[in-house]
Every structure is written in structure tokens, then in C-alpha cells.
Amino acid sequence: MIVYRLTLRTRSPLVLASRQAAQGGATRSRDYIPGSVLRGALAGALLRAGHSSDSAWFQTLFSQELVRYGCLYPTEEEAVTATWPLPPTAWSCKIQSGFLPQQGTLPSPEDAHGVLDTLVSQLAHTWLKHERCQHDGCGSLREPLGGYYAQREDGSYLQPTHSRRLITRTAISGRWGSARHGSLHTVEAIEDGQAFVGFVHVADSAAQDARRALQQVRDTGALRLGLGLSRGLGQVDISSIDEEEGHLGLAQPLSERWRVPDLSQHISGLSAERFAFSITLYSDAILLDDFGRYQVALNEEAWRRILRYAGQPPAGLANWPQSIRYHWGATAAHPVYNWRFAPGWGKRSSEELAVTRGSVFVCTALRQEEAAVLALLERLEATGIGRRRAEGFGQIVVGHPWHREEVLR
Numbered sequence: 523m524i525v526y527r528l529t530l531r532t533r534s535p536l537v538l539a540s541r542q543a544a545q546g547g548a549t550r551s552r553d554y555i556p557g558s559v560l561r562g563a564l565a566g567a568l569l570r571a572g573h574s575s576d577s578a579w580f581q582t583l584f585s586q587e588l589v590r591y592g593c594l595y596p597t598e599e600e601a602v603t604a605t606w607p608l609p610p611t612a613w614s615c616k617i618q619s620g621f622l623p624q625q626g627t628l629p630s631p632e633d634a635h636g637v638l639d640t641l642v643s644q645l646a647h648t649w650l651k652h653e654r655c656q657h658d659g660c661g662s663l664r665e666p667l668g669g670y671y672a673q674r675e676d677g678s679y680l681q682p683t684h685s686r687r688l689i690t691r692t693a694i695s696g697r698w699g700s701a702r703h704g705s706l707h708t709v710e711a712i713e714d715g716q717a718f719v720g721f722v723h724v725a726d727s728a729a730q731d732a733r734r735a736l737q738q739v740r741d742t743g744a745l746r747l748g749l750g751l752s753r754g755l756g757q758v759d760i761s762s763i764d765e766e767e768g769h770l771g772l773a774q775p776l777s778e779r780w781r782v783p784d785l786s787q788h789i790s791g792l793s794a795e796r797f798a799f800s801i802t803l804y805s806d807a808i809l810l811d812d813f814g815r816y817q818v819a820l821n822e823e824a825w826r827r828i829l830r831y832a833g834q835p836p837a838g839l840a841n842w843p844q845s846i847r848y849h850w851g852a853t854a855a856h857p858v859y860n861w862r863f864a865p866g867w868g869k870r871s872s873e874e875l876a877v878t879r880g881s882v883f884v885c886t887a888l889r890q891e892e893a894a895v896l897a898l899l900e901r902l903e904a905t906g907i908g909r910r911r912a913e914g915f916g917q918i919v920v921g922h923p924w925h926r927e928e929v930l931r
């Protein structure tokens with residue numbers, strides 16, 4: 523598996539909304555690029571450059587699930603490697619929310635009061651000590667922060683965001699491509715010059731093809747995303763393509779991070795024969811049970827199906843572990859729609875239920891199956907979990923370093 527880190531930058535305003543939503547009132551743009559939109563935009567750029575969709579190359583890139591196009595999240599110049607969705611365990615002051623200012627900057631009354639991860643104390647039922655902001659003279663309640671975070675070179679944190687503007691215009695009839703009568707509406711657009719970062723996972727056999735495609739689209743500058751393409755909106759440049767060593771840009775391999783900290787110590791009543799580990803969703807995940815029902819947690823029904831689709835265990839391992847059990851979760855779910863690149867005309871796409879990115883799950887397993895659990899989690903980090911993985915759904919991180927310490931960041 524080869525992983526490319528992709529950075530994109532908008533060259534004209536970008537509207538990331540569904541066509542249906544953009545036909546009345548003021549429409550907000552979403553703040554990230556879904557993997558399906560990236561995939562469609564790359565395919566569109568290659569088709570416009572004269573490639574045939576029947577070619578073996580095109581099939582390798584877009585129809586055999588050899589390439590998984592991840593979501594692209596907002597990033598800023600000073601951020602290194604990746605942008606992460608903030609998990610619901612990340613709490614911040616209600617009054618002055620956000621990360622602590624960078625060291626060396628002059629203190630100001632506007633400074634945010636910091637962000638604290640509460641996974642360990644929620645597991646241990648000691649979270650009450652974090653309920654209120656500890657900043658001098660504040661004492662306000664804390665709440666989950668939401669949004670994204672990234673780290674700077676010096677280890678401090680930031681919340682990457684985009685500048686936006688409102689654009690007012692007449693709606694285009696999806697069917698005829700002409701202005702619809704009496705349909706003035708306002709859409710929110712992400713400004714030009716704003717950046718996104720994310721990952722593309724490629725099977726070894728498709729690595730050369732994928733690199734050539736990405737480079738070609740970068741060199742031709744023909745990437746187009748979102749709505750209003752005929753009016754010059756949505757022009758996007760690929761600003762960098764980097765091969766990544768670690769999973770989603772993490773420095774430590776799974777074997778060194780998956781048991782740090784030892785969550786088992788914080789679960790009262792856990793049998794000495796079992797150990798615990800955490801799984802954090804990097805992207806939304808669509809989880810089903812064996813009867814096709816949507817699941818909103820990594821419960822036994824979801825695990826049964828994940829194991830069934832995990833493929834053959836690696837050499838030296840007879841069976842996948844059977845003792846994994848759900849223990850705890852901080853999660854949310856929301857409906858997602860199919861985002862296709864084909865210029866449709868307003869037919870509503872199918873709706874599915876996704877577990878929201880950033881959700882955290884703690885599971886336990888028998889110590890005697892430790893090696894098998896590690897092998898399974900290694901496989902799942904590489905392949906993802908659940909449905910529509912080629913569109914970036916279901917990417918996970920086991921033992922995310924974010925949950926390591928309960929310090930104010």
C-alpha cells in the first residue's frame with residue numbers, strides 16, 4: 523500500500539453544496555471535500571484531457587477499488603502533515619474556546635482558554651474535574667469543541683479554517699442549464715487561495731498509475747470541484763503530492779502507539795484477562811450489521827461484519843480474534859448522500875447513515891489474543907472499515923496520540 527498526501531489550493535471561489543440544497547435561500551458550503559467529490563473531479567480532469575474512460579488505466583484508477591480517495595480537510599500554511607477532526611472528547615471553555623496561544627506570543631485577554639482531551643477521565647468516570655474551565659478567573663463550563671485541528675512545527679495546535687464569502691446569483695436549472703425564472707439565491711463560497719489536505723491510499727499494483735494521474739492533473743491545472751463550474755467557480759490546484767510513510771501522517775507505527783496510554787488501567791472492573799484499546803474515526807464511517815441495518819457504534823454486530831470482510835488473516839495467524847467487545851464510545855451519527863461527479867439534474871441521491879468523523883470507541887479483548895488483535899487492527903487501519911471505502915469513508919486510527927495525555931493544549 524502506498525499513501526499519497528495531497529494538498530489542494532483553491533484558485534477561484536469554491537461552493538461545496540449539493541445542487542438540491544443550492545436551489546433556495548442561502549446555502550452554506552461544507553468545509554471539507556468528500557472523497558467521492560475528489561474522485562469525480564480527478565476523473566473529470568482526465569476525461570477533459572482526452573483520456574478514455576474505457577482505458578485500462580482509467581479502470582485501474584476509478585473502478586476497481588485499488589485507489590481509495592480520502593476526504594480533504596481544511597489546512598493552513600503553518601500546519602504540518604495532517605488535519606484531524608476534533609473528537610467529541612476534546613473539550614474547551616464555552617466562553618473563550620480554542621487552543622492555547624503559541625509559546626512566545628504576548629498574552630492577550632482574547633486568548634483562547636485551551637483544549638483538553640477527556641477520553642481517559644470519561645472512561646474512569648472522573649471527568650467532573652474537567653467540567654469547568656481552569657483559566658484564571660473564568661470557571662465557565664466546558665463543552666466539546668468540534669471542527670478540526672492541526673499541529674505546527676513547534677508542537678502547538680491550531681484550528682484550520684477557510685475564509686468564505688457570499689455570492690448572489692440566479693439559479694441554473696439543473697435540467698436545461700439556463701437560469702430558472704425568478705430564482706435569485708445566495709450561496710456561500712470558500713475563497714480563493716484556501717488549502718485542503720488529505721490522503722489517497724493506493725494498492726501497490728496501481729501505485730505508478732495513480733502517481734502519473736495525480737501528476738498529470740497537477741501539471742494541467744484542470745481540477746474542477748463543486749457547483750458553478752460553468753461560471754468559473756471551483757477551480758482548484760494540486761499544490762503538492764507527497765508519499766507518506768506513517769499512517770495518515772502519524773510518526774509512530776501502530777505497534778508503538780496502540781496501547782499508549784494503557785486504557786485498561788482506567789476501566790474499573792475490567793477482568794485481568796482483558797485489555798483495552800481505542801479507535802478514533804478519521805473520516806465518517808458507514809457501518810452495517812449482517813442484516814444490513816446501520817450501526818452507530820463499534821458494537822458486536824458491527825465487529826462481526828468487519829471481521830467477515832477483513833480478508834484472510836496474515837501468514838502465521840490461523841484466525842482473526844474472536845474476543846473483541848465494545849466497551850464505550852463518544853459518537854454521533856448523521857445522514858450522508860451519494861456525491862457523484864456526473865452532472866445530474868436534481869434527482870435526489872440515496873441517503874445512508876454515517877458515524878461522524880472524530881467519534882471515539884474503546885473496545886476490549888482477551889490478552890491471549892493480543893497478537894491477533896494487533897494484526898487485525900493493522901489490517902483495518904490500512905483498509906478502513908464499513909461501506910464506500912473507495913470514497914474515503916471508514917478510515918480509522920488506533921491509539922491516536924491525541925488521547926495520550928490530559929493536558930491543556
Ligand SMILES: [Zn+2]
Pocket residue numbers: 615616617618635655656657660661662
Ligand atoms: Zn475559560
